[in-house]
Amino acid sequence: MSASPRTTDYRKLASAAAKTIYTWDTRTSSYSDVYSQLRNWWNVLPDGSNPLTVLVQEFEATGINAGTYASLVGQQAHRTAAVQSLRCDFELAKVRERPAPWAGLHVCTVSLRVLDQTSSSRNIYTAPVSVMMNCPPADTAPQDHCVMVGFYAAANRIVY
Incomplete structure (x- = not known):
């Protein structure tokens, strides 16, 4: 996992964040490593409206938590993701209906092609993630x- 890019290009940041959210490798990192690197991307707002409990909940919505990660270590499991599409701000119907409450807040929904691999299997699927x-x-x-x-990874929270 890489560090968050320092850019004012929110589309670039959304793409990088979405890939990071869905990328991990049990062969080279512990669950704590993966979580702490993702935690470094998450900037808590001064009003506390985006607490770290939401980060944990949404990260677990990607299908991984400490227990499942531990069980996948023996299978040399790893996951990678590639951006298929990106829609931001007024390209999203929900944002048109309810615009951002302040200038500078952006919402992008990224469609990813995700590859889950273990020593014995491969699974390819598409996953959406909304990044703020x-x-x-x-x-x-x-x-x-x-x-x-x-970010939102839970199906009922994705911004379309």
Whole structure:
């Protein structure tokens, strides 16, 4: 997993975040490593509206938690993801209906082609993830780049 890119291009950040959310490798990283690297991407807002409990809940919605990760270690399991499509802001009907509450908050829904592999099997599927980024000119954003302030992987929370 890589560090969050320092960019004001929220589309680039959304794509990188979505791939990171769905990428892990039991052969080279522990669950704690994967979680802490993803945690480093998540920027908690000053009002606490995006608590870390949401990060845990949504990460588990990708089909992985500490227990399942531990059981996959012996199978040399790993997951990779590639962006298939990206829609942001007013390209999304739900955002048109309920626009962002402040300038600089962006929402993108990324469709990923995900490959789950173990030593004995391969599974390819498509998974959507909605990523929220806080960018300048928002008062709560860094002056020179965007930060991820949330993502949704649970099917009932995806923004279409």
